[in-house]
Amino acid sequence: MRKILIWFLKTFLFWTLVFQIGRLVFSLYEWPQTSAYGITTIMKSFYHGIHQDFSASGYITMLNGLFLWVILILGMKRNRIFFKVLNSFLMVVVTIVTVVDSELYRNWGVHMDATPLLFLKTPKDALASTTLFQMFFILVIMICMFISIFWIYRKLFKTDIVYVKRKKSQRYSMIVSVLLVCAVMIIPIRGGFGIAPMNTGTVYFSKDLYPNHLAVNSSWNFLYSVSKMNKFAKPYNFMPNEKAKAIREDIFRKSAPRHVVLKEGQKPNVLLILMESFTGKMVGALGYKEYTPNLTRISKEGVLFNHIYSTGDRSDRGIVGVISGYPSEPTASIMKYPEKSQKLPFVTKVLKDEGYSADYYYGGDTDFANMHSYLTNAGFDRVIDMTYFDPKDYNSKWGVHDGIMLDYFLKDINKAAEDPSKPFFKMLFTLSSHEPFEVPMETVISGNSEQNKFLNSVTYSDRCLGKFYDEAKKQPWFKNTLIVFVADHGHRLPYNTKANDPKKYHIPLILAGGLVKQDSIVTKCGSNTDVPATILGQLGLPNNEFNYSKDLMDPNSSSFGYFVYNGGVGACVDSSKIVFDLNTQKVSYKENYDQKNLEKIQAVLQSAWNTFLGNEE
Template identity: 40%
Template structure:
């Protein structure tokens, strides 16, 4: 006979088994795609997918566990069993509807069910058209089968709620129920790790279908409901044709340009070492007008490389900077496209562009790639190798984020010394983290003080120290003479000086090109044209003579002439900079926040047009 206190565990198991069965039905429905997978990949779908399945099961358990808690306090008069059965029946129908709808929508659209169908509620004709070719009889049969399966599983696994054991008081029973309720926190967030669970945790394969199949549909729908930016476009300032014309003018190539000394590389296919520096605000970089002495190594590289003095981050978070830098794609005023894997899968990516040119690729990060859904984005990009926190020894990590920067760079040097095949060029992306809060560093402080600004300043100094140490060792390697180094920040920072959220100073970042692959005559050049992170990919690919047509939101910052501007997003607003000055705009208030004296009305309109067109593009991904 089952114990009343095992009921909650059995109830959780019921939902878990149901979701595993639903996953099997999804794979069976898409037989052709499933047949193309190796058995190990199919096993991975269930193994990795179990994390989101458990999280969803935990969410569905909250109300029944609360009902059981109330029933234990109220006694036999409280209809606990009937209420739990009613709730389970309702949720079983809802989950079954979502599961069946997802089967056909995935076939038609290529992504798992989310809130996208809600966009068609005001267009029933489109909804009917979308379902016109669906095998309604088969789907109806699957729906009925899911309901029967749910009833059988509930009967066999959960069954009737047992009564309280004789002599076991209500208070003690309620305490047990409360403890089991509290334990749901673990599967809810996907475990005890620092970063709560997201789609990245189930993205494990280079085959998109396998990653999609591992996702739990109810979880995906709920997650999508909690995310904004589903449409319609709230940033509509002018007719679409006008906005598109203004944006096209911004990206118009100069009719004539002096292209002497345009190519800065002395080799056609250099290795590319793309280093993204966490929070490296220009306010701490002497070569970009910031404090002197904080980044001596970066400043030295700026004097012997190519320095861009007016580059701005496209957003204010790491995940936004990654997409802007590696895909040349603009940010959104709220949220980030990286949270929506089905959209990021449609973006171009430098790793993919270089792979098509015969490069091998690797991504190094000392932290957890699951953070902010980065892993799904990187897996879809097709990197040959991903290195993250779990690949480093615990003693080499700080207390919060992961491996210290000098440890990360040491790992890169070791791996590059063993690179295979030796003649193949590499595209290597490295993302530092030590200059992120809480600013813990493994070397003595350079600057005095215990304020947050002082800690931040010292962390920037440490990362610069680790960078200099790494590049000095790299310069003695045989691959160095054929290597281009790209140094750029993921975003800026309010510190020092506590820049306002929308302030251009907060978004001003360094960009330096260095390395043995530079032409001697290119060394020491300074580019003063305004640009954004979205321009870096286009600039890099153009220098290598590789196609950049897919990077439609980027400009070549090394090409003389053309428009000089930078656009960035902060939460519910944008900034637009040009040689005339800067303007910032608040989307909620629908007004300009700040505007330099020389900024014309046309620049405000250009910023509005850029926001309108770029967000419309996001919605259509």
């Protein structure tokens, strides 16, 4: 048994070393970029990247272990050659992926995803841009890397893992033990015991892209991309791509930026508060039963948009929507693909070009759903998450509750405002109204149903937001600050709204703060993807690069609120609401139906999907 445990440990450590060698090969291949950073930064890339190496090593060690389990059952004594062949094959695969990824990164600036597999049907075209010298150079590096790691393997694994047939009890004990060790590999595979499983953004640590990309494990990233390939291989074809793009451009047409709701003055500060699961179905100001009196009160002091829809039904979609103005996809989240999301526009970068600082606040784990890598690509100066707080403040399964985070947020704003010459953009994402809906507040709505717990959590968050806003109004910086309140997505609760019901995606959007001239209500249809263009338009800044976002305060912008879910797409277009089922290819919901409006919905989906695939801007 001891010999088997040592074999497991050696296998895990060997493959971890292989991936570190692969990172070294990558860093040398990209030497012009690597040499631009100090040794400390490069070592940090290796340090942070080892966490993903552990994950990849866990997969391979588990695979070896499962084969060992079979060998023990069969009672095979001579097994060294078998494992030598198995691991040699895996070494060849890892070597090819590492070196090819290095070459593609040199040209593309992003790690290799599943895209190259799409060219296997036309290998001649795929190799057309590669010279014989380049192919020879790549081959030499592959051979050198393989020989190096194979030599290490031979030094470490010189003997068989011998199974000596003794008592049945000993045999069964060894078989069970091997399975248990294989099960333990789930820990490094997931990246530890946290809520968020291993993802590309887990290893991101720098404000610059290259050190983060160096930390990424090429093999892990490639296989992760391949595992998701079937989710976005098939494009949507409702019409010619040129027509779809033309319709999309007409919907999101731009006018010259104008100050509509803001008072004249110096560069205003901007606060963007993204509210977790704040469905419009609980906001009295939107015509529903009131569960958010503070939000309704704030809306009466600012501009309320009462026909806004969330682009999707998950937080990762909502975050991308309000920062990049990019709509959701039915079966994929662009946030989970850093090589794609880094090509999006970011409201943060536009503001930073104007001299703004940019900070992000979230009481939970920013590694969840690749959030951290996206925020890094967005150019935030700081990302403040649960790691900034004492563990005693972790009074939620997800992290720090809204009351604690909003108090911290207010203090940080006051500190930033001490230098009035430096405008700031700060974004806070609330947390407490997320499942399991446990909040540090007395029960307001009695009952243990999921709906009542949800409404209690929303009531708590609403109180925290109300307290924050009241305290903010007392601060000197308030008079020169725009505060945007918007939900990340809607929710099936309350009332268990069906996926194809537009009410599920109906959300609040409010412009408030000392810069708002007067209270008003905007009835135009829109989405939370319109937030970037609206903010920039009202600051008098260009928003032309946001192809799926429009300034809701622009009288010339269209009335179009787009949303998707897994299996369907819909929108509020002028006075009509339409939902199209992508499985049945039929309209599943209609209100004041208009065929032209359905065509607009399909055109935006097709165009957005082409953007996701990299076929258009």
